[in-house]
Amino acid sequence: MNEKNVDLERRSVEERNNDQFKKLQIILEHAKNNSKGWKLILSDIIPTQISNRKDLQKLPITRKSELSDLQNKIPPLGGLNTKPVNQFKNMFVSPGPIYDPGGVEDFWRMSRAMRAAGFTEEDIVYNTFSYHLTPAGEMMEQGANYIGACVIPGGIGNTEQQLQAINNLKPSRYVGTPSFLKMILEKGIENNIDVSSLKTGLVGGEACPPSLKKILNELGCPVLQSYGTADLGLVAYETWENDGMFCDEEVIVEIIRPGSDEVLLDGEVGELVVTSLNPDYPLFRFATGDLSAVIQDKSSCGRTALRIKGWMGRADQTTKVRGMFVRPEQIAKIFKKLDKVSKLRLVVGNVDHKDTLKMLVEVSETESGLEKLIIEEIKAEIKLRAEVEIVSKNEIPNDGLVIEDTRTYE
Template sequence: MSTHHDALETRTPAAREAALLAALPTQVAHAQKNSSAFAASLAGIDAQQICSRAALAKLPVIRKYELLAQQQAQRAVNVFGGFAAIGFGKAMPRVFASPGTIYEPEGARADYWRMARAMYAAGFHEGELIHNCFSYHFTPAGSMMETGAHAIGCTVFAGGTGQTEQQVQAMAELKPAGYIGTPSFLKIIVEKAAEMGVALPSVRKALVSGEAFPPSLRDWLAERGIAGYQCYATADLGLIAYETSAREGLVLDEGVIVEIVRPGTGDPVSEGEVGELVVTSLNPDYPLIRFGTGDLSAVLPGTCPTGRTNTRIKGWMGRADQTTKVRGMFVHPGQVAEVVKRFPEIARARLVVTGEMANDQMGLQVEAQPADGLAQKIGEAVREITKLRAEVAFVAPGSLPNDGKVIEDARTYQ
């Protein structure tokens, strides 16, 4: 049995990059033609010129709150806000809803969400039964996993959420090869089985997502004979990255172009620096170009020991939206980025809010060499952009933490 889902996983990085960038102009043109939202946001853009990462980085980032706003504004005429390239009917067998409410289309193509790759890496193979405990209603998680399982030739038990005792009974009688769902619910099921005195010897692997999967829980499952692996996916984009047996970060999916940008901007960061994941999907049905996930991560150096050659990321490292309220005014990462852009002397900056609520202060820490009048000029720029005062402090280059934070809320709350 092959170690990899397909040959795409072991392409040379150069071959993969060439293939992705060759597909990019076509996808941009397709989005402009078939998605009214991108026809507007990419108006005047020559799609054939978007054939490099540098060119891609010049396009606007579409963030989730903007997608939601457009959907809400167009509810009466287009529930997808003009982002979908397909409509109701055979091309769209299902529609799902995520909190917001954001509506997501599911296309008719096999393995629409591209989850098969993550399942294969987690050890699932043709002819096995999978116990799927992701929700089948409203959100697409249940369907995302089921369509991926079908793509690798697996049968699925649609367990859904809740009804823990019935889940244990079904596992005991159907003897699935493994579990798919949130890691916390798997722990609940295993504990309930022990409480009921029911053995679940067939469940030896799991693909988990939807929440944090700390090493402590991974080890707890391993002690009970279950090898758990995680994947990173969203209802907008499908699979983005997945864990392998090497357990060294998450390998990027083959169907997406991923950038890591400075929070609040669309500017790519240096390799290894923490920033916001921005994803361009090559899905023709829902062609999201530079979609900001709002999640923080960083690129890991090197390639996976399993032979998969795609880029690896560290996994989920927090949220990029660090907007905070200071003295009644909202301050967001984009404003800090605007200050930095005005001063080429600044390598990186971090706005720290201290004090107590209603008596708070801002300090801007900048990686730059001190110069006469520079602190005053930076402080004036902060006030112009945020309408608030900030003390400017120079720090040594490379001394600010590499955690993706542009704004740190260090206030005490009584």
């Protein structure tokens, strides 16, 4: 399996393109014949005419921000699935809400990123992604199991118990967010608990800038990043050669001008658009809302897949905080429940490599218990804790922002 992976990753660009577009033609035909949603969206498309990247632009773009509406019209998956929902192994709920299917074996293909990070069947993997409703925990567990590695399902929270588990079970690899890894390593030192069995990590769910990578390396657990979503599975992954992020073999990636369908030149920053070659839940020209850019120069490790610079921000106001998406629609739902509030703005920050949330609340007059009520509404809607700051009327700028991301990634 490993040799096959390496062969695919180092094949010629022409061979990869031919293989991917042959698969794409078959999946397009299959989707038109077996999916209510794609039958409508692709009504004017002739699959055999989509044979290269230029032809790919004939397909309409489907935006992640539209997915919730599509799913409301044709529940539960927008009619984008090509087999009955009950035949999937799992159904997951992401913030929005957005519903995503899960499959068997390595459904999200995370094993490729793990192999690139050096994970093997001899490893014990400590998985700190959530196993509750959202799929990240299952995504990583499947990838590790596919390689043959054992997985400890740590999940999120219960830091003291997790430290003891690491100390006793001696896992060799970490998967989860980089900020949580930093906390585990620092708490281990602070509490004199040995967590040094963790030799390397594969992180995702949030940005891991060079400064944080440096800290994790100094704490004894260097990491690589993977970029994936519940909808698409693995999109791209890093290698130890620091060549950027290589796109997975089962996706076709484009960079477009945000808000349009114009494909940009290599090197220009734009919105990441991904076509997944998943026959059961295909997504064609799926605009993620994330910004990135294509790396043009040749890689040093021999891999030939398209490379991107990784996550460079959001093309819209939807953002990711502590591994969870937060959307403007969610802030609007909170606003509708609050009388005497004229404006809300969620400010996302970063202190000591940990995401922070503050809800600015503009009111004409304050009332007892308002702050506590808003904290409860935030937790109920976006599943995250946030500080609340009451401000005077007209103090929040009239610039259309409901989510302001002030984080820096240096």
